[in-house]
Amino acid sequence: xxxxxxxxxxxxxxxxxVVNFLILLFILKKLxxxxxxxxxxxxxxxxxxxxxxxxEIEKRLNETGEREQEAILKSAKxxxxxxxxxxxxxxxxxxxxxxxxxxxxxxxxxxxxxLNEAEKVKLQQEIKDSVADFVxxxxxxxxxxxxxxxxxxEILAKNINNYK
Amino acid sequence: MEEAIVLKPEVLGYFKSxxxxxxxxxxxxxxxxxxxxxxxAGRKAKLVPSGLQNLFELIxxxxxxTVLDLAGSKKAKVFFPIVMTFFLYILFSNLLGLxxxxxxxxxxxxxxxxxxxxxxxxxxxxxxxxxxLTHGFAIYYxxxxxxxxxWFTLNPIFLFVGLLxxxxxxTKVVSLSFRLFGNIFAGEVVLATVSRIFAFIVPLPFYFxxxxxxxxxxxVFMMLTLVFMVLxxxxxxxxx
Numbered sequence: 001x002x003x004x005x006x007x008x009x010x011x012x013x014x015x016x017x018v019v020n021f022l023i024l025l026f027i028l029k030k031l032x033x034x035x036x037x038x039x040x041x042x043x044x045x046x047x048x049x050x051x052x053x054x055x056e057i058e059k060r061l062n063e064t065g066e067r068e069q070e071a072i073l074k075s076a077k078x079x080x081x082x083x084x085x086x087x088x089x090x091x092x093x094x095x096x097x098x099x100x101x102x103x104x105x106x107x108x109x110x111x112x113x114x115l116n117e118a119e120k121v122k123l124q125q126e127i128k129d130s131v132a133d134f135v136x137x138x139x140x141x142x143x144x145x146x147x148x149x150x151x152x153x154e155i156l157a158k159n160i161n162n163y164k
Numbered sequence: 165m166e167e168a169i170v171l172k173p174e175v176l177g178y179f180k181s182x183x184x185x186x187x188x189x190x191x192x193x194x195x196x197x198x199x200x201x202x203x204x205a206g207r208k209a210k211l212v213p214s215g216l217q218n219l220f221e222l223i224x225x226x227x228x229x230t231v232l233d234l235a236g237s238k239k240a241k242v243f244f245p246i247v248m249t250f251f252l253y254i255l256f257s258n259l260l261g262l263x264x265x266x267x268x269x270x271x272x273x274x275x276x277x278x279x280x281x282x283x284x285x286x287x288x289x290x291x292x293x294x295x296x297l298t299h300g301f302a303i304y305y306x307x308x309x310x311x312x313x314x315w316f317t318l319n320p321i322f323l324f325v326g327l328l329x330x331x332x333x334x335t336k337v338v339s340l341s342f343r344l345f346g347n348i349f350a351g352e353v354v355l356a357t358v359s360r361i362f363a364f365i366v367p368l369p370f371y372f373x374x375x376x377x378x379x380x381x382x383x384v385f386m387m388l389t390l391v392f393m394v395l396x397x398x399x400x401x402x403x404x
Contacts, residue, residue, distance in 0.1 A: 008172030017289030032202035035209035
């Protein structure tokens with residue numbers, strides 16, 4: 001094989017290079033490929049996991065938002081209801097108060113009327129009495145006699161009837 | 165310095181019966197550099213990468229995805245380290261061969277350093293390793309019977325085709341080794357010639373070209389090895 005000689009092919013050199021390659025393969029596998037590919041794999045897994053987590057978090061966030069919205073709507077409705085009820089009862093209370101107020105006023109007016117009446121009667125009585133006394137006294141003076149009880153009464157009755 | 169185009173690597177000395185050629189010396193230097201870098205990059209592999217780890221994660225991730233796409237997840241774990249080592253080894257030696265001092269520093273009137281892949285010994289050794297591993301995986305994944313059926317069948321036409329493919333397997337080794345060798349060796353010659361015309365600035369575009377060639381050749385070697393491995397370790401379709 002003249003051509004191989006020209007290129008300087010030497011089986012020992014070939015073997016040396018093969019050995020070189022195998023050594024390099026072994027060492028690089030141990031030092032470079034294994035750790036770096038391991039790290040790449042771990043990172044890939046981690047990123048996948050994180051993405052999944054993020055998705056779940058977003059889902060949960062959405063759910064929470066919906067629930068929140070629902071709760072807000074519900075409470076708004078409830079608030080409206082409460083306000084309406086309050087308005088109703090307030091109107092009722094006002095109505096009742098008005099009624100009571102009317103009652104009180106009428107009763108007070110009646111009381112006042114009654115009181116007036118009583119006062120009037122009393123006054124009349126007093127006037128009657130004092131008029132009677134006055135008439136008796138005047139008669140005594142005029143007639144110069146003391147009237148008996150029966151006479152007094154008779155005269156009084158007459159006068160008072162007139163007076164009335 | 166006589167500038168004859170020498171295909172053979174220069175022998176610097178002998179270690180017992182092992183001739184220490186300048187290319188072998190460079191291959192050791194490349195190995196040491198790669199091992200140091202690998203140690204630094206993978207020493208404290210962290211989940212949040214930084215510096216060298218970042219760079220190598222980029223390279224490895226790209227390589228691993230490529231292997232994964234072609235070979236599937238089961239075989240990718242086996243093929244990837246081999247294919248990636250081919251890539252890194254060839255890439256680093258090609259780039260290192262462009263450094264100053266190569267072919268200019270001499271030792272006993274011979275250049276001390278010479279780009280590793282400008283020696284057919286080195287590229288042929290890599291190609292042979294690639295071929296042996298490829299066929300080894302084929303036997304491992306198919307079983308010896310299915311593997312032999314790839315080449316030898318009772319049908320005379322397919323027997324002929326099988327024999328042709330067997331020749332093709334030899335050609336693969338030759339093409340892998342000579343492609344790499346030819347590209348890098350030619351690059352060396354071009355750089356030497358241009359530098360002799362005018363040593364400043366003029367060689368720069370060629371250096372730039374050689375950087376690209378160095379990368380491309382490494383990638384080509386890696387991809388071809390990967391494709392051969394995948395193709396051979398797949399079951400032969402029963403009907404052609």
